[in-house]
Amino acid sequence: MRYAALLCLLAAPAGAQSFSLPQGCDAFLTVQSRSCTVGHHFVCEGDPEGLQRRAVLGEDGLEFVGAIDAETQWIESHFMTSGHSERLEEAPRDPASFTELLETGEDTYDFRTISPEIGETRYVGRDGLTGVTETIDGVTLQQTEYSIVVYGPGGEEEWRASGNEWISTDFRMxxxxxxxxxxxxDEWESDESPVEFIFPGEPGFLSSNPKYDCGAMMSKLEIAK
Known part of the structure; x- marks a missing residue:
């Protein structure tokens, strides 16, 4: 995200009930999820076609701002708690492909992100459709199974994860x-499943307050996809 726009996000008053977007940006979806997070999905003027952005808030405010393209590649990510940012390399070895996942039922990826603060990080993994579907607030989701291994700048394994996620073909996310x-x-379990989908004009759209599983002590690894 443009640096000035990111500052606008960070400047939102503490305790505000409604989340404010940078000028020139329009939100199209709010998602309340487990593990005490609420995410706002939006697009901005001047961005390439197919790019969409997401801001995630927890109990203590803004935690993450990122952008994906139409193939759901992680174009840029900004982690507020650690203070670092990442951008996708120019020519990934095996780019993530939402299209391939839909057409074949499986997609592999192998790419690096570049960070001024922590250097290069390599992500290697796969996503596969399970055939399970679920509808929440009129949004149809398809379940995936995934596995990912993440390597640090020196090639050492930093963490790995596996489990089930969801995709929306309507929103390509x-x-x-x-x-x-x-x-x-260490090893731990995480559940950040979506609970509510809220659209413009509905109560809770652009709320700054997460609703589910708040107040619990949880370990979180900064993973954004």
Missing amino acids: FLSGTSTITTPD
């Missing part, structure tokens, strides 16, 4: 689900 996350020192 992934939504988090249930995962098992493993680091060299």
